[in-house]
Amino acid sequence: MKTENQKAWLFVLPVLALVAFNALIPMMTVVNYSVQETFGDNVFFWQGLDWFQQILRSERFHDALGRQFLFTFLILVIEVPLGIAIALSMPRKGFWVPVCLVLMALPMLIPWNVVGAMWNIFTLPDIGLLGYALNHVLGINYDMTQDPVAAWVTIVTMDVWHWTSLVVLLSYAGLVSIPDAYYQAAKIDGASNWAVFRFIQLPKMKTVLTIAILLRFMDSFNIYTEPFVLTGGGPGNSTTLLSIDLVKIALGQFDLGPAAAMSLIYFAITLLVSWLFYTLMTKDDLN
Amino acid sequence: MQKRSIVPIVYILFLMLPIYWLVAMSFKTTNEILAGFSLFPQTFTLENYRTIFTDPTWYWGYINSILYVSINTVISVAVALPAAYAFSRYRFLGDKQLFFWLLTNRMAPAAVFALPFFQLYSAVGLFDTHLAVALAHCLFNIPLAVWILEGFMGGVPKELDETAYVDGYSFPRFFVVIFIPAIKAGVGVAAFFCFMFSWVELLLAKTLTAVAAKPIAATMTKTASSAGYELGLLAAAGTLTIIPGAIVIWFVRNYIAKGFAMGRV
Numbered sequence: 001m002k003t004e005n006q007k008a009w010l011f012v013l014p015v016l017a018l019v020a021f022n023a024l025i026p027m028m029t030v031v032n033y034s035v036q037e038t039f040g041d042n043v044f045f046w047q048g049l050d051w052f053q054q055i056l057r058s059e060r061f062h063d064a065l066g067r068q069f070l071f072t073f074l075i076l077v078i079e080v081p082l083g084i085a086i087a088l089s090m091p092r093k094g095f096w097v098p099v100c101l102v103l104m105a106l107p108m109l110i111p112w113n114v115v116g117a118m119w120n121i122f123t124l125p126d127i128g129l130l131g132y133a134l135n136h137v138l139g140i141n142y143d144m145t146q147d148p149v150a151a152w153v154t155i156v157t158m159d160v161w162h163w164t165s166l167v168v169l170l171s172y173a174g175l176v177s178i179p180d181a182y183y184q185a186a187k188i189d190g191a192s193n194w195a196v197f198r199f200i201q202l203p204k205m206k207t208v209l210t211i212a213i214l215l216r217f218m219d220s221f222n223i224y225t226e227p228f229v230l231t232g233g234g235p236g237n238s239t240t241l242l243s244i245d246l247v248k249i250a251l252g253q254f255d256l257g258p259a260a261a262m263s264l265i266y267f268a269i270t271l272l273v274s275w276l277f278y279t280l281m282t283k284d285d286l287n
Numbered sequence: 288m289q290k291r292s293i294v295p296i297v298y299i300l301f302l303m304l305p306i307y308w309l310v311a312m313s314f315k316t317t318n319e320i321l322a323g324f325s326l327f328p329q330t331f332t333l334e335n336y337r338t339i340f341t342d343p344t345w346y347w348g349y350i351n352s353i354l355y356v357s358i359n360t361v362i363s364v365a366v367a368l369p370a371a372y373a374f375s376r377y378r379f380l381g382d383k384q385l386f387f388w389l390l391t392n393r394m395a396p397a398a399v400f401a402l403p404f405f406q407l408y409s410a411v412g413l414f415d416t417h418l419a420v421a422l423a424h425c426l427f428n429i430p431l432a433v434w435i436l437e438g439f440m441g442g443v444p445k446e447l448d449e450t451a452y453v454d455g456y457s458f459p460r461f462f463v464v465i466f467i468p469a470i471k472a473g474v475g476v477a478a479f480f481c482f483m484f485s486w487v488e489l490l491l492a493k494t495l496t497a498v499a500a501k502p503i504a505a506t507m508t509k510t511a512s513s514a515g516y517e518l519g520l521l522a523a524a525g526t527l528t529i530i531p532g533a534i535v536i537w538f539v540r541n542y543i544a545k546g547f548a549m550g551r552v
Contacts, residue, residue, distance in 0.1 A: 002378045011373035012385065014366040015429055022426040023392050026403030089294035098540040102533075103299050106306065109532025111487045111504040114525040121312060121518060122305045129308045132324045161302060168298075211434075215393075222396035225489050243398040250402060263399035270394040 033260035051261035061262065063237070064245040065269075068221060071241055074156050075163075075220040080213060082160070083167025087175055088201070090168075101172075104165040116229025119158045144231065148238035155227045155239055162226065163216060170212040174205035210281045217277060221270050242266055306529070312522035320518045335523035345524065348503030351417065352486065353531060355500065358421035360481040363428040364436075364474060368467070371436035376448070389430040397490045400426070405494050415497045423491045428481040435480060439473025475542040482535050503528060 034051055036044040055061050091097055110118070125131040125143050134142040144151040178200060186196050224243035227233070233240035233248070240248070246266065250259035312320060313335055314328040339345040373379070374386055404423055405414070413419040447469060451461040467474065493505040507524050 002376060004379070005377040006379050008373035008377035008379040008382075011369035015370040015389070015433060016385070018362070018366060018422070018425050019389060019392055019429055022404075022423060023395070025407050026400045027395075029403035029406060030399060086294055086298050089291045091292065100295055100299065102536050102540050104302065105536050106529065106533060107302055109483055109486065109529065109536060110525075111489055111528050113489045113504050113508060114528050117507070117521060118305050118309045118525055121522065122308050127320060127324055129304065129326075136324075161305065164298075165302070218394045222394070222398075224396070224398050243396050246396070246398045247401070250398075256402070263396070267395055267399060270396070271391055274391075274394055 030260045030263050033256045034264055037257050047257060051257045055258060055262045055265060064240055064242050068242040072220045075159050076216060078160055079164045079167050079216060083164050084171050086168045087171035090172055092176055104168055107162050108165055112225035113229050115162055116226045119230050123154055146235055148235055151231050151239050155230060167212045170208040171205050174208040178204050214277055218274060309522050310526050313526045315519055317517055317519045335519045338520060339523055348501060348506035351500050352502040355417040355420040356482055356485040358417060359424045359428060359485045360478050363425055363432045363481045364478050367429055367432035367436055371433045371440055374437045375440035389433055393427050393430050401490055401494045404491060408495055415499045417500045419495045420492045423495055424485045428484055431480055432477040435477045436473050439470045443469050472542045475539045479539045486532060
């Protein structure tokens, strides 16, 4: 279908230049730091791959990585089915459609630190709406600054609140593109609701769901600001996700070498998992 | 049909609760907030908003944010348009690898780049300018814009291009006069996403600015630490950060619904 044309490179050049400026130069700086040791004053010593070995063996990194995978796993398992379910139950046309879509998209347009701050004041035990309701109306002892489980429930709920709408919007876009004739044919065949979902709706949503899952994976795996503002990684280290730990090492302790090595390992993991997702979800389309 | 609409209603209520709480708090005095729980503001006050609109360190935060977000949206969409056209219409050496490499930049955690970005933009003399933040946000917005636009362009039949050439259109004229209007929903959606991701990002924006281009979100964190717990003021500032997003999404509401369907579905 597509024609071979090497001049197309000219069209891509501005994008290439801008992204390369922002991606390659900082990346080279990170690579540079990752193999050196510094004691300040811009004096550097060659360190080889020591930092990489140190990070890969450190328990702290394993713990943060474990927490990160748990967080991303919970996010995907909750947000993707929930988003599809909500999209399925939405009206297909009429006055309420744009109203629904605008209200649903609203959380995604709030700056990330405001999201964290907002959930912070929402969950304060004595003066926040949720915290007050849980503690004084339902009688559940809830304080996320003390209890790691409560902190986890809160950051996961916050992310579900923040990002489920992305899955809803994309799934919904897939659903409205299905012609009515498909549903009429299914009705004539006497197909069950499940069959309609499995053989008509799901295949039509596949492409948009691939995008949704990839975006949710990347963004939840790289999440920093919201949980940092909400819990600061605590209580203890219980909600210290990878990015939070990385910033602690890089800007808190100013250990540039280990932080850079950790950045590269982190990036490599994100890349690898994204590639796996992408390959698995698109392998049928290649033929 | 009636029973089904319960699900979206409950979901939207769940979305609105924390937002209601933020807005309600912004109309309370800090004393009332700290004194105890109240579902509605007891002593309704606009003092928090008055502070923000009269203090330049506050309202300049908003102007700064809107400036760099707008610059970023224009740059991202403008350079992504021809690139997306190339990816959707032509095969060229390394096209697939290039496309994937672009997408990998969305995967890089912003935390990884914070310090190198600071050094890079200081070195080129752009530190603390709106342009610096706008350019830095291109890192994740350009790949996204290319991705979205390429999807929309794939839905436009190639015959459109061929007919235009037969009619004697030059490429630039065809692109601007015929092609871009044909995918204007896609341009709207791409611009919306660029706006959104640039507006909500804080880590890089904060790292690359000090005074002159400081975003509103950074003004909020600084106030939180310096003036103790001014919850009412913070809530008012937070409420105001929701408004630009709400306006932008209202403009593209029809594109969002129909627009996505024209893309990759």
